Amino acid sequence: MCRHLGYLGPPVPLKDLLLDPPHALVTQAWAPRDMRGGGTINADGFGVGWYPSASEPVRYASAMPVWSDPALPQLAAVTSAGAALAAVRSATVGMPVTEPAAAPFVSGRWLFSHNGVVRDWPRSLTGLAGELPVKNLLTLPAPTDSAVLFALLLAKLRSGEPAAKAVAGVVTEVLAVAPGSRLNLLLTDGAQLVATTLGHSLSVRARRGSVLIASEPLDADPAWQSIPDNRLVVATASSLSVEEIS
Secondary structure, three states, rough: OOOOEEEEEEEEEEEHHEEEEOHHHHHHOOOOOOOOOOOOOOOOOEEEEEEOOOOOOOEOOOOOOHHHHOOOOHHHHOOOEEEEEEEHHHHHHHHOOOOOOOOOOEEOEEEEEEEEEEOOOHHHHHHHHOOOHHHHHHHOOOOHHHHHHHHHHHHHHHHHOOOHHHHHHHHHHHHHHHOEEEEEEEEOOOEEEEEEEEEOEEEEEEOOEEEEEEEEOOOOOOOOEEEOEEEEEEEEEEEEEEEEEE
């Protein structure tokens, strides 16, 4: 399965999240420590999205393994951000390995990543997907379970649901039709992070004025907290709440 992270706080170079820490995301791509449910490496693409000042996010992604992209080290060294979401991908068998299929997915101010798998895809999501406008389905970035999850989530967000309620709602609805799915979701609008744990690892490092959420800790800092399964995490740079998904 995939690995992902989200950051909010004072601007930092992207290399501080992706490349430099002892167990940075690039290391987790080829040497993950907690790949539950199968998979050994995350070599099926990667992506990073960040927010230049108050504008909509910029996304850089590739179908290549993150360690083989020649442009990423320089980009990550010269680009700083106070909000970012990044992921490395281990594609489920049968799903495409293409740049549009790599998280984060983006729409307006929203960035989204899914670490896991929807069981019995695509049959299990037919009913939920059938409730979406046809245009939403025809404009999916890729024919994957993760892309459909984002479409379901966007429908709730566009109807006015708060982000935390929308994320929890998607998890609950998908579990009802696809039991046993692994649904670690991560969503941000640049001001808040909303994450779930369902079948995969997740840790949080909250400091004064910043928060970092990641599939695996990036270093040995004792401030990292492991999040139990079946939890909803809602964070800003100055607040953090963790509660059970009902």
